[in-house]
Amino acid sequence: MKGWWGKALFIDLGERKIKFMSIDQDVYTNFIGGRGLAIKLLWDLVPLGADPLSPKNVLIIASGPLSGMPLPSSGKLVVASKSPLTFGYGDGSLGTMASHHLRRSGFDAITITGASDKPVYLYIENDKVQIFSADDLWGKDTFETEDKLKERHGKDVGVLSIGKAGENLVRYATITSLKGRSGGRPGIGAVMGSKKLKAIVIRGTKEPEIFDEKELRRLSAEAYEKILKDSNYKFWISQGTMTTIAWSHKNSVLPTMNFKEGTWDSYESISGDFMEKIKVGRRGCPYCNMQCGNIIEDNTGELSELDYENVAMLGSNLLIDDLRKVGELNRLADMFGLDTISLGNSIGFYIEAGEKRMVGEKVEWGDFKRIRELIEEVAERRGIGNFIADGVMRMSMNLGRESESFAMHVKGLEVSAYNCYSTPGMALSYGVSPIGAHHKDSFVIAQEVLRDRLSYSREKVEKVVALQNMRGGMFESLTTCRFPPYEVSLDLNYYPKMLNAATGLSITLDDFKIVTDRIYSLIRAFWIREFGYWSRELDLPPKRWTTQSMSKGPYAGVKIDIEKYDEMLSYYYELRGWNDRGIPKRETLNSLGLDFAIAPLEKIVSLK
Ligand code: PTT
Ligand code: SF4
CATH class of the missing domain: 3.60.9.10 (Aldehyde ferredoxin oxidoreductase, N-terminal domain)
Incomplete structure (x- = not known):
């Protein structure tokens, strides 16, 4: 092989x-x-x-x-x-x-x-x-x-x-x-x-056997060069994902105060443009000529590597308007090994619970000193940190139903840094992401804000699926970074070609639809098997987006229409071959070669 x-x-x-x-x-x-x-x-x-x-x-x-x-x-x-x-x-x-x-x-x-x-x-x-x-x-x-x-x-x-x-x-x-x-x-x-x-x-010091090494090297050299020559390359190298701070603010999707608002007057203090002024270097992953890790000296003079999600969740979401301070929180998260997205959400939830007098302590938004302490308490599970360390869903279950209205998670995974009162397609992406509310599988919001933003069309659902097939299916299984095609427009066709040269398969880009159907259906089967039940409610977005709205910006007053969301969800299930409860149908499992999952699932749910 x-x-x-x-x-x-x-x-x-x-x-x-x-x-x-x-x-x-x-x-x-x-x-x-x-x-x-x-x-x-x-x-x-x-x-x-x-x-x-x-x-x-x-x-x-x-x-x-x-x-x-x-x-x-x-x-x-x-x-x-x-x-x-x-x-x-x-x-x-x-x-x-x-x-x-x-x-x-x-x-x-x-x-x-x-x-x-x-x-x-x-x-x-x-x-x-x-x-x-x-x-x-x-x-x-x-x-x-x-x-x-x-x-x-x-x-x-x-x-x-x-x-x-x-x-x-x-x-x-x-x-x-x-x-x-x-x-x-x-x-x-x-x-x-x-x-x-x-x-x-x-x-590891061995070399895997490659089907057509010469062709693989040729494709690789060509792709590296195309990346370097891309018109967006220079800007990407200067800001990487940090450019998204200004983009999110301008499009009213920047998480602010535990996702209450989508804009922030102080966004420039943590933006990519500001970051460029204090940037001291770049880092990145191996084999990459797009090195996107932006290095700054943080509040203490130590080096911190910034990305959009980290800065939005520990900056705007908590109202910390000093990038060096945000950099310090980000570095602590890396050193403790804490996910910045869930951390920023969990602390945001805790602060809002304090505002609502559901917990004893009232931390002010933007209180850097206390937030910094909270991060240490979380990492050590010390004091109130022990409560926050369990994440938003468990904190909310503990505080009672009322707190669900500001608990920002799907299936227990806290929402990434895009606020979706006015972007139903992205809300669906979070709802049906295979791991909970993460943006990696389908970043439909980039297209959504440009056209038909408030629509709940079937076309949008098809886009969510198409993006999942590439990002969640192809890139996560080939296991290479998805940024070359999505940030500097490298032709996606390079990937099946490189796969074929490496392995001798003859796969096309379209074939990744079936591969993704298979991977997503088995992931869904795993959730059902481990939960022992399933309900479409698990694929709904956080209640905040369906029951409240932002008070500022052009999309003030807009919220997700849950009935229309539900129609999109049904169409999503149909496209994946799942029944109206979000469960892969028997014939879907059969046609994808997942028949081994049928008997274990039929013990729990109906596959019709
Ligand atoms: C990813 C998630 C992201 S996605 C970010 S910033 W992003 C946050 N980064 C964190 C961090 O940093 N430190 C920390 N303590 N917690 C963090 N939590 C958040 O984790 C990441 C890049 C980025 S930066 C993105 S979008 C792309 N993600 C890819 C992906 O998911 N798949 C793929 N095939 N290619 C990707 N390329 C890009 O990789 P998770 P990384 Mg991370 C410091 O892993 O669990 O998927 O969470 O992987 O090596 O740091 O690269 O604006
Ligand atoms: Fe950035 Fe991707 Fe390169 Fe890593 S591989 S440095 S995430 S572009």
Whole structure:
């Protein structure tokens, strides 16, 4: 088999057992890799109803056939597990040198089950796996951990690690790499912490066999050059995702005060233009010539790597109007291994609950000092931090039904930084995202604000599906960064061509529709199996968008019409081959080769 190794490493940390599992060619042709491989492995390996923070849960680190190869922006890997935040499928796409090494290790994925009784880290060098004590690393932040492990094992290894947040089982703890890359929003870092696994160090020195290496090199060289010559390249390099702050404000979608408003008069204080004035450098993922990590010196003089979501959720959403201060909060989140989106949401929810006198403490919007303390308390689960560390859904369940009106999450995952009172297509994208309210699968809002913004058309639903097929299906399974086509307009057709050159398959861009249908239907089946029921209510947007509206800007007074949203949702289900409760139909599962999911699901729900 060319392009893949055909096996996964299986580690039981409790039993200290290490073995290799072979993976059939069919799995690769059907699921490709990355997210596709992750959901197939989770479906097969996670025992029914396992507590995500128990030894029974399984952590997956998966590469795809293009990840870590000398191709544009390929330095990503997928981290996935049953999420402790949502109790459904959770994943993240992370830029890291570990992607280069995993691809050269001799296997396509690492699966980790069981739990160690003492802190450990894994050192993987090709087929050789060693489990070392991490007593001296436990309690250390992710930056220091990575430095220490590189001192020990060599500067060029790949390191994935957790900080205090993962150790303390914060439900939105992430996995960090390269001091500023963070992945696994739905608490994948907490799964690592529950296994007492502080870090994974990996060195791979083998080369995967490539079907047509010459063609792959040719495509790659051409694509790198097209990226460099793109008219948007210069601007992208100067601001990266930070340009979105001004865009979001101008389009009334900038999260402000726990998503109460979509505009903020002080937006310029945290904008991409302001950032350019204080920027001291750029960083990025391996194999990337679009390096988009913007480095500034934060409030304390330390380096902090900024992205739009981080700055919006810890800046405008909490009314902190000083980019260096926002930079400090962002750096702390990276060091503790906390997801900035869920963190900004959880603190925003807590502040609003204080305003409404539902909690004892009243924190002022923009109170940097107290917010900074709260972040430390969350990472350590200290005092009120223990409450906030469970995320918005659980805090809201604790405070009672009234608080649902300002609890910004879908299925338990907090909403990314786009406020959707007046963008029903994006609200649907959040509603039907396979991991909860994340923007990565379908960023339909970019087109939506340009045309038919307030419509609930079938065309919009088709766009959501088309974007999911590319972003959530193709890029997450090939496991390369999606920015080259979406930010500098590299032709999407390069990707199936590169896949075919690497593996010998003959896949077209259109074929990714079926691959995505398969991956999404199996992810949905996993949620249903683990929940033990399903209801279309789980695919609705947060109540705030359907019952309230913004008071400022051109879209003041507008809210999501829930009946029309519901019609879009029904059409979405139809396009995916799911029934009117959002459950994959029997014939859909059959036609996608997912018949193995039929019997387990039929024990729980009707597949008609
Ligand atoms: C991603 C999510 C995002 S998406 C951002 S900013 W973005 C936040 N980044 C965080 C961070 O930083 N530190 C932190 N402690 N928490 C953070 N939480 C948030 O996490 C990321 C880039 C970005 S920057 C985006 S859009 C693109 N996302 C991709 C994706 O999802 N898939 C893919 N194939 N390519 C992508 N390319 C871009 O990668 P999650 P990263 Mg992250 C510091 O992982 O879990 O998916 O959450 O991966 O290596 O940091 O790159 O405006
Ligand atoms: Fe990483 Fe940015 Fe490059 Fe994508 S464009 S690979 S996120 S540095």
